[in-house]
Amino acid sequence: MNWYINQLVHLILQNYLSIMRRHRINSICSIEPALGHSLEQVANNSFNSKELKWIEQIEDYRRLALNTTTSIEVEYLGAGHFPFRSRYQKKSTYNTHQRTIAKIARYSSTQKFGGSFLFSLIRHYQPTVGIELGTSIGISASYHGAALALNGFGKLITIEGANNIAEYARNQLSRLGLSSVMVVTGRFEDVLKDILKKYGPIDYLFIDGDHHFQATINYFNICLPSFRPHGIVVVDDIYWSKGMRNAWRTLCNYPQVKIGITLFTMGILVLQDLQGLRKLYRL
Ligand SMILES: C[S@@+](CC[C@H](N)C(=O)[O-])C[C@H]1O[C@@H](n2cnc3c(N)ncnc32)[C@H](O)[C@@H]1O
Structure with a gap:
């Protein structure tokens, strides 16, 4: 389910970038070509087959992590994403806590x-x-x-x-x-x-x-x-x-x-x- 939501968000952001921001991307291209071209590439999803293969492999790794319920002991360091801050950092007096790989993949x-x-x-x-x-x-x-x-x-x-x-x-x-x-x-x-x-x-x-x-x-x-x-x-x-x-x-x-x-x-x-x-x- 999480993966489908991720895909949907990806598509929406891509379309938004592609339709609404094209003129600004063109202007960035003229000042900083590498950055402009990378914005263009994500907006148009114009990755070649080798690049797409890597993206798929990494997303496979994410899917696997999202389904890994093994817990590991984690130290508190800096402020992270929302669930860390509200549920752990503000209330806990411990220096470490147990966290599943799935939750780390999902929230961090x-x-x-x-x-x-x-x-x-x-x-x-x-x-x-x-x-x-x-x-x-x-x-x-x-x-x-x-x-x-x-x-x-x-x-x-x-x-x-x-x-x-x-x-x-x-x-x-x-x-x-x-x-x-x-x-x-x-x-x-x-x-x-x-x-x-x-x-x-x-x-x-x-x-x-x-x-x-x-x-x-x-x-x-x-x-x-x-x-x-x-x-x-x-x-x-x-x-x-x-x-x-x-x-x-x-x-x-x-x-x-x-x-x-x-x-x-x-x-x-x-x-x-x-x-x-x-x-x-x-x-
Ligand atoms: C938001 S996560 C990084 C996510 C990762 N860049 C990604 O997108 O896959 C932040 C990480 O920074 C680590 N971190 C936070 N403060 C730190 C510090 N002061 N020193 C070292 N690591 C820290 C946390 O343990 C956590 O794993």
Whole structure:
């Protein structure tokens, strides 16, 4: 059932993007071609057969996870999606809780539409080094990894603070054969600086971890000096809370940001090039 709802939402979002926003996508294409073309590709669903095969494989993995009722022990880290916040984080005094894989897949994973967009973005933008903050069970990491595999180069370092979740994601990514994705276990605040030192400079950052205002700004600030010119940052769940809305607005106003685009729940920032031209779009 969940899968059918996911498919329906995917179709609706795709049509919306395709019909209502075409002129803005064209305009983005002229300023940032990789981003514009990836928006076009998701809007028109114009994936080739190899790309569609990967998307299907990842969605098969999601379906399997949605039906996996095994529980794992999970540490509380940053604010996550709605059910985590209301049912656990506000009330519980424990540092860990038991959570089924099905629930993690359902409430903490990027949906098919968002995953397809990230996949397409990586295909067009072709980063050499990317970082993901918040692996969870590895659905979005799989979308990134599949695109990197098709690109034939590039790597993604994805960070997850909950030990058992990180281990689960690592196994699944290896089962899918996505060797360009490396899962690092650790809290962002503890490991991010070392990762940037070791693997930087970076071209790409996907922020999908601790959904608090200050945490989001801090992670962005830590990564900013390690970006190559023209870097791309995607922030998920920008409307999740007042804090996230403020964080998104704050990030858009950084002088290093050339373009800010909202794509449903995601915010996309393109960092400056030499022209220093700034523009904000809402799709
Ligand atoms: C929304 S989920 C990530 C979903 C994943 N990107 C996807 O779409 O498949 C956020 C993850 O970030 C992790 N997380 C939150 N705060 C963290 C922190 N401070 N350090 C490390 N991991 C953290 C949580 O354990 C959770 O698994």
